Amino acid sequence: MSGVKEGYVVTEQQYVPAEIELKWQNLWEETGLYRTREDANRPHYYCLEMFPYPSGKLHMGHVRVYSIGDVVARVKRMQGYNVLHPMGWDAFGMPAENAAIQHGVHPRLWTYENIDHMRQQQKRLGVSYDWEREVTTCAPDYYKFTQWMFLLFYHRGLAYKKKAAVNWCPQCVTVLANEQVENGRCWRCGTEVTKRELEQWFLRITDYADRLLEDLDQLDRWPERVKVMQRNWIGRSTGAEVEFALEGRPETIRVFTTRPDTLLGVTYMVLAPEHPLVPALIEHSSERNRVEAFVEEMRKASEVERTAADGEKRGVFTGTYAIHPLTGDRVPIWVANYVLLDYGTGAVMGVPAHDERDFAFAKKYNLPIRVVIRPQDQELPTPPTEAYVEDGVLVNSGRWDGMHNREAIQAITAHLEEMGKGRFATSYRIRDWLISRQRYWGAPIPIVYCDHCGIVPVPEDQLPVRLPEDVSFEPGTVSPLATNEDFVQTTCPKCGGPGRRETDTMDTFMCSSWYYFRYTSPKETARPFDPEAVRKWLPVDDYIGGIEHAVLHLLYSRFFTKVLQDAGWVDFSEPFRHLLTQGMVIKEGAKMSKSKGNVVSPDDIINRYGADTARLFILFAAPPDRDLEWSDQGVEGSHRFLHRVWRLVNQNREVFHAPAGDQMAPAARELRRKTHATIKKVTEDFAERYTFNTGISAIMELVNAIYAYPAEADPFTKAAAIRTVLLLLAPAAPHICEELWSQIGGTGSVHQQPWPTYDPAELVTDEVEYAVQVNGKVRDHIVVSASAGEEEVRQTALGAEKIQEWTGGKRVVKVIVVPKKLVNIVVKG
Numbered sequence: 001m002s003g004v005k006e007g008y009v010v011t012e013q014q015y016v017p018a019e020i021e022l023k024w025q026n027l028w029e030e031t032g033l034y035r036t037r038e039d040a041n042r043p044h045y046y047c048l049e050m051f052p053y054p055s056g057k058l059h060m061g062h063v064r065v066y067s068i069g070d071v072v073a074r075v076k077r078m079q080g081y082n083v084l085h086p087m088g089w090d091a092f093g094m095p096a097e098n099a100a101i102q103h104g105v106h107p108r109l110w111t112y113e114n115i116d117h118m119r120q121q122q123k124r125l126g127v128s129y130d131w132e133r134e135v136t137t138c139a140p141d142y143y144k145f146t147q148w149m150f151l152l153f154y155h156r157g158l159a160y161k162k163k164a165a166v167n168w169c170p171q172c173v174t175v176l177a178n179e180q181v182e183n184g185r186c187w188r189c190g191t192e193v194t195k196r197e198l199e200q201w202f203l204r205i206t207d208y209a210d211r212l213l214e215d216l217d218q219l220d221r222w223p224e225r226v227k228v229m230q231r232n233w234i235g236r237s238t239g240a241e242v243e244f245a246l247e248g249r250p251e252t253i254r255v256f257t258t259r260p261d262t263l264l265g266v267t268y269m270v271l272a273p274e275h276p277l278v279p280a281l282i283e284h285s286s287e288r289n290r291v292e293a294f295v296e297e298m299r300k301a302s303e304v305e306r307t308a309a310d311g312e313k314r315g316v317f318t319g320t321y322a323i324h325p326l327t328g329d330r331v332p333i334w335v336a337n338y339v340l341l342d343y344g345t346g347a348v349m350g351v352p353a354h355d356e357r358d359f360a361f362a363k364k365y366n367l368p369i370r371v372v373i374r375p376q377d378q379e380l381p382t383p384p385t386e387a388y389v390e391d392g393v394l395v396n397s398g399r400w401d402g403m404h405n406r407e408a409i410q411a412i413t414a415h416l417e418e419m420g421k422g423r424f425a426t427s428y429r430i431r432d433w434l435i436s437r438q439r440y441w442g443a444p445i446p447i448v449y450c451d452h453c454g455i456v457p458v459p460e461d462q463l464p465v466r467l468p469e470d471v472s473f474e475p476g477t478v479s480p481l482a483t484n485e486d487f488v489q490t491t492c493p494k495c496g497g498p499g500r501r502e503t504d505t506m507d508t509f510m511c512s513s514w515y516y517f518r519y520t521s522p523k524e525t526a527r528p529f530d531p532e533a534v535r536k537w538l539p540v541d542d543y544i545g546g547i548e549h550a551v552l553h554l555l556y557s558r559f560f561t562k563v564l565q566d567a568g569w570v571d572f573s574e575p576f577r578h579l580l581t582q583g584m585v586i587k588e589g590a591k592m593s594k595s596k597g598n599v600v601s602p603d604d605i606i607n608r609y610g611a612d613t614a615r616l617f618i619l620f621a622a623p624p625d626r627d628l629e630w631s632d633q634g635v636e637g638s639h640r641f642l643h644r645v646w647r648l649v650n651q652n653r654e655v656f657h658a659p660a661g662d663q664m665a666p667a668a669r670e671l672r673r674k675t676h677a678t679i680k681k682v683t684e685d686f687a688e689r690y691t692f693n694t695g696i697s698a699i700m701e702l703v704n705a706i707y708a709y710p711a712e713a714d715p716f717t718k719a720a721a722i723r724t725v726l727l728l729l730a731p732a733a734p735h736i737c738e739e740l741w742s743q744i745g746g747t748g749s750v751h752q753q754p755w756p757t758y759d760p761a762e763l764v765t766d767e768v769e770y771a772v773q774v775n776g777k778v779r780d781h782i783v784v785s786a787s788a789g790e791e792e793v794r795q796t797a798l799g800a801e802k803i804q805e806w807t808g809g810k811r812v813v814k815v816i817v818v819p820k821k822l823v824n825i826v827v828k829g
Contacts, residue, residue: 015646017610045081050545054114074731078755088135137511143443144464145528235429261408265372268350273298285319325421359387440480442505450492543576583627612733661714676762
């Protein structure tokens with residue numbers, strides 16, 4: 001792949017990105033340069049960026065993540081790996097359906113038009129994807145296996161349907177998983193979320209809570225903050241379950257608490273407004289009307305409003321009582337806003353003396369406050385002025401008085417177990433994954449309802465259950481699939497009688513939780529993937545994407561992998577070895593958005609400066625895990641640097657054909673040392689630390705050193721340094737380096753060359769430069785042999801002409817030598 005392709009004319013003396021970039025993109029595609037190779041003599045390496053939603057246009061965040069991934073993939077190829085670097089489309093979801101409603105365009109047409117446009121944008125960036133492995137989640141040959149995955153969960157007892165209070169987005173007209181509610185609002189459109197009672201499909205992710213939590217310790221190459229976010233979301237707590245009997249009723253109220261040591265301080269009980277016991281408790285209560293009104297009000301309130309630490313704690317007395325399991329005392333039962341059905345058991349024992357929320361609630365409603373823990377050597381005021389939540393010793397607690405509260409946790413729980421009124425228990429914040437969506441543009445759930453057979457899974461050989469084309473997209477329509485009778489009415493796969501299809505579709509995260517498996521064998525028709533291909537390529541070596549997916553996509557993908565492992569399809573438990581979460585691209589201190597008017601279009605940058613400039617700037621401007629502040633001046637600076645590289649080659653073509661000179665001369669030795677030091681630095685930064693900004697900075701320094709190299713010095717050394725610049729810069733700026741490599745007569749593509757290696761012996765310097773200070777101020781620099789002793793360094797510094805100007809006629813008090821760095825001369829007079 002050397003020389004200029006016929007039909008293209010490139011001016012040798014002028015850098016014209018639009019010409020060379022199109023030229024090489026076409027040639028790379030025609031020759032299949034980035035097709036995944038199978039070579040038994042090369043190790044496998046899987047580099048993957050999170051695939052995008054096809055919204056229609058790339059933004060600078062896309063450019064950043066794809067540039068990062070492309071550098072990694074290109075370096076690994078040059079280092080001798082078989083590299084899998086694929087791309088696809090997370091193509092189901094609400095935006096396509098909203099477009100259909102707003103513009104009368106079918107979601108399929110809208111989606112595929114966007115995919116075509118974004119694919120061309122990615123190709124203009126020069127990203128080295130193997131497009132033969134492209135996957136699209138809304139294509140039947142893909143969602144067939146998303147449905148297969150659902151059946152795998154179903155047959156393993158991990159998919160079930162139940163009626164539950166669910167998060168409802170009135171704008172999107174669909175339910176949301178807990179993970180998709182952010183600060184009480186829909187993660188997609190920002191509308192405030194309400195609650196509804198619906199029959200929904202769930203996956204038992206809670207069955208895997210312990211493994212999902214404990215296996216985080218295996219992920220030593222994941223950002224710690226992502227692991228913390230997942231730990232907090234899983235939210236494992238150890239404590240006790242306590243049974244409170246009900247006065248005059250056979251039922252009990254079960255409470256989970258991490259503080260059984262405060263059990264003797266209980267003065268009231270609180271139920272979530274949605275708790276299933278509430279209607280029965282108030283059926284004959286004089287407080288019924290007040291409670292029902294309060295429950296209805298809470299149905300409309302967001303979880304954020306109800307649970308905010310500084311929010312008002314409100315409640316209503318039910319008129320009924322529980323019985324304390326240890327004392328037999330009557331405990332009034334309240335319904336309050338700060339208890340949620342989804343967390344714990346939906347019931348809380350009120351211990352106002354030792355819980356801040358309970359204290360605020362008790363003060364508001366004049367409920368008793370009973371102190372049962374105090375500091376070791378201090379009495380608490382009576383009545384207490386605030387909740388005491390620290391460790392201490394028990395008081396007013398009968399047989400446990402004087403015991404340290406940490407010991408009492410064990411002792412009181414053990415006593416409850418003996419009485420049959422409690423037990424040691426573990427609770428989790430995570431809830432089962434709600435996957436039903438009342439929308440059209442998603443993978444249909446492969447279930448048939450039969451009056452004779454009940455719930456019947458669609459047999460695997462009848463997949464995919466295809467989305468029909470003819471559906472209604474009227475605003476506010478619930479379950480558009482339900483309007484298509486040809487889809488709904490079907491035959492029961494079990495008995496052959498009439499059946500009705502499930503009209504909900506699956507959460508789009510079902511599609512993205514396994515797509516990285518599909519890339520290994522995207523043409524498979526009988527299986528979701530070839531297990532042998534998966535064994536070769538997975539786990540993914542480098543996974544690159546946004547921190548916003550820490551709890552959603554990344555947690556679900558880990559869950560899928562563990563289920564596939566248990567089912568015998570894979571032999572590993574974690575899908576991603578190394579996770580790189582890149583920062584945002586911001587401008588004027590804010591994330592780029594249309595509403596803020598601070599969006600920079602990648603197309604505009606590419607049209608004006610070229611793809612290599614866009615890539616180089618976005619890699620150079622900040623470390624990849626930090627936010628990047630957009631800078632027009634920075635873009636122009638990156639463009640100027642590429643012009644310098646272009647001129648460096650064009651102004652020095654003769655060195656690639658000139659005879660050798662004195663390669664041991666000082667100038668040649670120093671440039672050779674700089675070249676090898678740069679190789680070492682860039683290799684570490686690009687292939688190990690992923691600090692691309694500092695690696696590019698090192699290449700820039702080498703370019704400066706080549707420009708400063710004497711014209712009369714050895715040309716071989718200069719030619720080697722220029723070749724090294726092109727090889728090291730090629731992953732970041734692939735087009736210009738490919739063009740310049742061909743101009744200097746390089747054999748084959750620059751991207752197929754071996755990655756440069758350095759010789760440690762070349763890094764040893766023959767000379768050392770010292771800064772020389774006089775009374776703490778730098779007055780000169782000296783260069784001495786690297787083997788020079790301290791006395792030789794001292795005498796050279798004192799003998800320097802500029803230094804004598806500052807020491808002449810003065811008494812030298814002392815000379816301090818800091819090896820290989822500094823000489824400080826102290827004088828008086």
